[in-house]
Amino acid sequence: MLERLKRDIEVVFDRDPAARSSLEVLLCYSGLHAIWLYRIANYFFKRGWVILPRMISNFGRFLTGIEIHPGATIGEGLFIDHGTGVVIGETAELGDNVTLYQGVTLGGTGKEKGKRHPTIGNNVVVASGAKVLGSFTVGDYAKIGAGSVVLREVPPYSTVVGIPGKVVCMYGEKVNRPEVDLEHGMLPDPEMEMIMCLQQTVLMLEDRVTQLEEELKRKYDSESV
Structure with a gap:
């Protein structure tokens, strides 16, 4: 558990230049607190509990402004920057090293049962205010521009902007870099x-x-x- 907590703090230092000390990150980063509370809620949710994990989720929303359903599946290295208004739905699946900025919604589009929220690949960046709605896949290393509304599948290594979201850029070759590309400000x-x-x-x-x-x-x- 301590190794995982250490890794969570390292993720913040890797992606937020404003982070100055481990104590500051530990006490002041709401995105980190939301992830930790989600893990507790998810632990009980997987064991068949209903009310308790939802109460933990609601407490996390009250404390951080971030709502993560305890049924969501989240990989390692998630970073939620600032985080106010972030919503992650019940059947959403997030890969490793995903970055979400404030106001992001990973939601559904109706009252359908079963898988109704998006699957986010590895090393994906979803910028401020973007809405990813529906049961489809956002490929690895994709970038969703600020304020975009994405309603259909996003190929790997692509950039999506607009309402509705459109693919405006695709890399012709594989990105051979281990770090997450956070440059989401200069988009077509x-x-x-x-x-x-x-x-x-x-x-x-x-x-x-x-x-x-x-x-x-x-x-x-x-x-x-």
């Missing part, structure tokens, strides 16, 4: 690209209209003469 903007394309089209049409007007004017002047 498909909406801006579309606006720029429309602007270029409008300019071309304006030039064409001007050209036609000049031709008609010259034709009218020649006929008048």
Whole structure:
């Protein structure tokens, strides 16, 4: 247990440059507290308890602002940065070294039974305010941009942005790096690209209209003469 706690603290130091001391991390990181409370709740949930693990989960939400259902499956190395508003549903599955920022929801889309929450692969980064909704897989090393709403499967080594989320970048080769890529701020903007394309089209049409007007004017002047 002590080794696991040590590993949890090391994860914070690996991914948060603001962490300065083990005592600070131990006392002040709500994401860490939420994970520890989840593990206690999950222990009882797996043994058939219902009310007690849900009460522990509710206490964790009250204490940290993070709601993790005790039935969720979470791998090693989860890091929840800041964390307020994070929700992880009952049938969600998270791989190793997943990073979640504040406001992330791993939820369902209806009242269906069984598997209804997403499966998140290894080394995935889900940025602030992103919503991943439904029973599908987000592949390893994927990145979900801030504010995105993802409703379908995400391939490995890809970047998804927008509402609904669209894959805008896929790495052509395998990433041979053991560390988690946290660079989620510099992402493509498909909406801006579309606006720029429309602007270029409008300019071309304006030039064409001007050209036609000049031709008609010259034709009218020649006929008048």
